[in-house]
Amino acid sequence: MGDMPEMGEGVSGRRDDARVILEARGVTKCYHLGEVDVHALRGVDLSICDGRMLSLMGPSGSGKSTLMHIIGLLDRPTEGSVIVEGEEVSRMSPNELAAVRNHRIGFVFQSFNLLARTSALANVELPLVYAGVSGSERARRAREALERVGLGDRLGHLPNQLSGGEQQRVAIARALVTEPSIVLADEPTGNLDSISGHEVMAILQELNIHGITVVLVTHDDSVARHAERIVRIRDGLVVGDERVTERISAADQRDAVAEETGGGRA
Amino acid sequence: MNFVESIRIALRALGANKVRSGLTMLGVIIGVAAVILLVAIGTGVQDEITGSIEGLGSNLIFVFAGNFEEGPGGGGPGGRSVRQFSVEDADLLQRRLGSEHVVVPVVQGPLTLRVGNRTMRTTVAAANENAGEVFGGDYVGGRRYRRSEVSASARVIVLGATVRDRLFPNQDPVGETMSVNGQRFTVIGYVAAQGGSLTGDQDNQVYMPISTAQRLLGTTDVGLIAVKAATADDVEGLQRRIRQALTPRFGDEFTVFTQEQTLGLFQQILGTLTFMLAGIAGISLLVGGIGIMNIMLVSVSERTREIGIRKAVGARTYDIMSQFVIEAVTLSVVGGVVGIALGAAGAAVLTRWVPTEVTVWAVALAFTFSAGVGIFFGVYPAYKASRLDPIEALRYE
Numbered sequence: 001m002g003d004m005p006e007m008g009e010g011v012s013g014r015r016d017d018a019r020v021i022l023e024a025r026g027v028t029k030c031y032h033l034g035e036v037d038v039h040a041l042r043g044v045d046l047s048i049c050d051g052r053m054l055s056l057m058g059p060s061g062s063g064k065s066t067l068m069h070i071i072g073l074l075d076r077p078t079e080g081s082v083i084v085e086g087e088e089v090s091r092m093s094p095n096e097l098a099a100v101r102n103h104r105i106g107f108v109f110q111s112f113n114l115l116a117r118t119s120a121l122a123n124v125e126l127p128l129v130y131a132g133v134s135g136s137e138r139a140r141r142a143r144e145a146l147e148r149v150g151l152g153d154r155l156g157h158l159p160n161q162l163s164g165g166e167q168q169r170v171a172i173a174r175a176l177v178t179e180p181s182i183v184l185a186d187e188p189t190g191n192l193d194s195i196s197g198h199e200v201m202a203i204l205q206e207l208n209i210h211g212i213t214v215v216l217v218t219h220d221d222s223v224a225r226h227a228e229r230i231v232r233i234r235d236g237l238v239v240g241d242e243r244v245t246e247r248i249s250a251a252d253q254r255d256a257v258a259e260e261t262g263g264g265r266a
Numbered sequence: 267m268n269f270v271e272s273i274r275i276a277l278r279a280l281g282a283n284k285v286r287s288g289l290t291m292l293g294v295i296i297g298v299a300a301v302i303l304l305v306a307i308g309t310g311v312q313d314e315i316t317g318s319i320e321g322l323g324s325n326l327i328f329v330f331a332g333n334f335e336e337g338p339g340g341g342g343p344g345g346r347s348v349r350q351f352s353v354e355d356a357d358l359l360q361r362r363l364g365s366e367h368v369v370v371p372v373v374q375g376p377l378t379l380r381v382g383n384r385t386m387r388t389t390v391a392a393a394n395e396n397a398g399e400v401f402g403g404d405y406v407g408g409r410r411y412r413r414s415e416v417s418a419s420a421r422v423i424v425l426g427a428t429v430r431d432r433l434f435p436n437q438d439p440v441g442e443t444m445s446v447n448g449q450r451f452t453v454i455g456y457v458a459a460q461g462g463s464l465t466g467d468q469d470n471q472v473y474m475p476i477s478t479a480q481r482l483l484g485t486t487d488v489g490l491i492a493v494k495a496a497t498a499d500d501v502e503g504l505q506r507r508i509r510q511a512l513t514p515r516f517g518d519e520f521t522v523f524t525q526e527q528t529l530g531l532f533q534q535i536l537g538t539l540t541f542m543l544a545g546i547a548g549i550s551l552l553v554g555g556i557g558i559m560n561i562m563l564v565s566v567s568e569r570t571r572e573i574g575i576r577k578a579v580g581a582r583t584y585d586i587m588s589q590f591v592i593e594a595v596t597l598s599v600v601g602g603v604v605g606i607a608l609g610a611a612g613a614a615v616l617t618r619w620v621p622t623e624v625t626v627w628a629v630a631l632a633f634t635f636s637a638g639v640g641i642f643f644g645v646y647p648a649y650k651a652s653r654l655d656p657i658e659a660l661r662y663e
Contacts, residue, residue: 098577101578
């Protein structure tokens with residue numbers, strides 16, 4: 001399985017000059033549930049180039065989230081290897097993996113995963129705390145990150161004082177505060193209304209424009225088409241890899257909705 | 267992440283659950299306070315009794331009838347077969363030992379006192395005219411009984427402070443008469459308050475010539491013979507001479523205690539008692555520690571998701587471990603400090619009724635133990651938390 005030719009960039013074909021930042025080779029994941037072995041991934045090869053925006057798409061149970069967890073170093077593959085910026089990480093110790101996650105990868109989850117009873121600022125500071133950044137520097141960078149997602153006036157708010165969209169934006173600020181090379185977003189709009197969803201997608205697209213590699217995991221075609229490339233997953237295998245022809249701009253959508261509602265009121 | 271950050275995170279987590287943190291600490295607080303208080307009482311009582319024995323002078327020897335060293339079967343004090351001393355035995359000793367040493371036979375027994383319509387039961391401690399050599403007591407008013415009164419079995423009485431206050435409130439009792447077991451006595455003096463001692467409450471006592479007391483109690487027995495050596499260096503030789511003098515009459519049915527032996531005995535008993543009290547208190551501290559472990563385990567499973575989030579953004583095993591260990595240690599150390607303060611305050615209040623002394627070693631022990639309890643019972647939950655797989659922890663509902 002591990003020796004399969006690389007599908008990823010090979011199929012979509014273009015811009016082969018770009019550096020591969022994240023690579024999965026022959027990745028399998030097997031769970032033992034009682035006496036049954038569940039094969040969540042059955043040999044996946046995937047290459048993600050620096051600065052691109054990619055969607056991992058598939059129905060629930062397809063293994064797309066498992067794949068994201070493995071390339072995000074939250075989980076280990078049963079077989080195969082994961083290479084981040086040229087470095088084989090599959091055999092790293094938990095602490096080494098933690099350091100890679102801390103410096104190079106940002107996560108955005110469907111359920112936000114903010115620390116409760118902790119201010120937006122402190123939530124965004126968290127990765128910097130573990131990176132060993134000093135207190136004042138931490139606060140400055142966290143404030144900048146929150147301003148970047150448009151929450152400069154919500155620094156002291158607790159998660160339960162923020163709307164879902166705002167919470168997700170705090171989560172994005174937390175993901176980008178360490179200036180990672182990759183942001184992994186697992187159904188980032190899954191718990192949001194459509195307007196908040198457009199905002200969140202607009203921020204992710206904006207990050208991508210500024211050079212951050214973004215990986216979206218979604219079952220929703222309209223979300224997936226915000227990326228430039230869609231990798232389709234089914235039953236633990238890559239079944240399709242295509243370029244998005246009519247890429248959606250979340251900013252346009254957001255402005256269109258704003259115009260509609262604004263016009264309706266007037 | 268540095269240590270200061272770990273402390274900040276731990277304190278924030280404890281602050282978020284104030285009631286739970288407080289109740290957990292309560293276990294440690296009670297344990298530590300109990301250790302401090304019980305050890306303080308044990309030490310205080312030990313010191314006071316030691317002091318009161320030492321106060322009698324280090325050159326005292328006590329001789330009791332009966333062999334105390336043979337154990338319970340050997341006819342201890344009060345054993346029926348034991349032959350008691352008499353005043354003649356004391357006189358014999360005095361003659362044998364020479365006049366530079368003082369021999370005082372002592373009789374103790376219960377009495378009923380009455381003045382007008384006031385009645386009270388108390389104890390008499392009766393001796394010969396040399397009583398003052400052996401037993402302290404500052405005379406506030408009046409005088410001691412004299413040799414002539416001892417030989418004449420005169421009905422004279424000296425009152426302890428409590429007795430005087432009860433029977434002659436706001437009045438000088440010297441020269442007054444009173445009824446003792448129905449007989450008329452004249453009060454010749456009274457002594458200052460002295461506090462407790464090994465023979466009981468010395469203030470709730472009266473003193474009179476030994477011959478008078480023997481007649482009142484209907485006995486010729488002498489409870490014990492006290493010998494005061496001229497100097498402390500004579501004690502050992504004197505002990506041997508006392509044995510030589512009494513063996514022909516009593517065989518081995520008597521026991522000679524030096525002040526030092528008595529002291530050693532009491533210290534041994536009270537020391538054991540103190541350790542026992544500390545042990546009991548230690549158990550409650552242990553229970554408090556298990557409470558900490560319980561709460562930390564609950565806290566770990568409750569915060570599994572939080573641990574997952576922290577790990578996802580880059581927390582290492584050590585970061586999670588130290589966070590939870592610091593939480594546990596903070597609970598136990600703060601609990602320990604509060605417990606020490608509470609125990610010391612309690613000891614200060616109790617001093618009005620029971621002698622107490624807060625010792626450094628008890629404080630050090632309680633503090634070390636409570637900090638140790640925190641580390642010991644905090645490490646396992648913290649280890650459990652630190653080993654969580656990030657993705658498992660994130661999925662946890």
